[in-house]
Amino acid sequence: xxxxxxxxxxxxxxxxxxxxxxxxxxxxxxxxxxxxxxxxxxxxxxxxxxxxxxxxxxxxxxxxxxxxxxxxxxxxxxxxxxxxxxxxxxxxxxxxxxxxxxxxxxxxxxxxxxxxxxxxxxxxxxxxxxxxxxxxxxxxxxxxxxxxxxxxxxxxxxxxxxxxxxxxxxxxxxxxxxxxxxxxxxxxxxxxxxxxxxxxxxxxxxxxxxxxxxxxxxxxxxxxxxxxxxxxxxxxxxxxxxxxxxxxx
Ligand code: MN
Numbered sequence: 001x002x003x004x005x006x007x008x009x010x011x012x013x014x015x016x017x018x019x020x021x022x023x024x025x026x027x028x029x030x031x032x033x034x035x036x037x038x039x040x041x042x043x044x045x046x047x048x049x050x051x052x053x054x055x056x057x058x059x060x061x062x063x064x065x066x067x068x069x070x071x072x073x074x075x076x077x078x079x080x081x082x083x084x085x086x087x088x089x090x091x092x093x094x095x096x097x098x099x100x101x102x103x104x105x106x107x108x109x110x111x112x113x114x115x116x117x118x119x120x121x122x123x124x125x126x127x128x129x130x131x132x133x134x135x136x137x138x139x140x141x142x143x144x145x146x147x148x149x150x151x152x153x154x155x156x157x158x159x160x161x162x163x164x165x166x167x168x169x170x171x172x173x174x175x176x177x178x179x180x181x182x183x184x185x186x187x188x189x190x191x192x193x194x195x196x197x198x199x200x201x202x203x204x205x206x207x208x209x210x211x212x213x214x215x216x217x218x219x220x221x222x223x224x225x226x227x228x229x230x231x232x233x234x235x236x237x238x239x240x241x242x243x244x245x246x247x248x249x
Contacts, residue, residue, distance in 0.1 A: 001027040003143070004074045004083035004112070007091065008104025010037045011062040014129040015090035019122065020060075022136035023087065023143055030079060031060040032070040039093070041066040041104035043111065053078060067104040071111035086112025087143060089122030090135045096160055096214045097178040099203060100228060106158055113154040113230060118146060121156060125218055126163035134169060135161040138223055151227070160214055160224040173222040178213030180204040
């Protein structure tokens with residue numbers, strides 16, 4: 001098994017090192033990660049300049065691009081052998097509900113969707129690294145178990161881990177995505193030379209976070225696993241749209 005590891009917090013992030021350390025004696029691991037924090041990059045590709053991979057002293061490959069660039073190159077020619085599986089993270093911070101739209105952590109996993117093995121995205125519900133060992137242990141267990149998993153291609157597992165020591169984790173729950181409320185307005189700032197700008201605010205709170213959702217599971221101390229698929233077609237809208245389009249053209 002050859003595993004391509006990436007993230008969106010950047011190649012020097014502690015979550016990336018923790019994930020690599022958890023998997024390195026299980027499989028042949030290659031790390032390709034952005035040279036800076038690309039959180040919020042979603043599935044963006046860099047098309048306006050060339051990408052330059054740089055191998056660091058620890059063997060990780062740093063790329064001046066996005067998480068999707070990293071996995072895209074990793075699966076399409078950069079490596080001597082194509083990886084079998086993509087694992088992303090461990091992100092410091094939740095990727096719950098609407099977060100998956102913006103998440104570079106989830107995006108890196110999604111870029112592995114053509115592989116036979118289901119890609120995994122891992123996020124810890126903390127900006128601090130204290131409970132990374134919890135997340136790393138769970139990542140290792142799930143990556144090992146993945147060999148028994150037969151999901152269709154273009155499926156990703158979005159895994160969120162509560163910010164707890166391992167002995168306080170109550171188990172694993174399969175969940176659906178909840179929803180967040182709208183974020184607060186961006187904060188207006190002025191730089192020392194008088195130029196105005198905006199800091200985008202943190203994500204909104206859970207608005208749909210009841211039982212069955214990813215929000216609820218992690219709040220109750222469970223690891224949340226939400227299976228994601230690329231197809232976002234809203235099949236239930238077809239009937240209404242059929243009526244709406246009748247006689248239009
Ligand atoms: Mn991130």
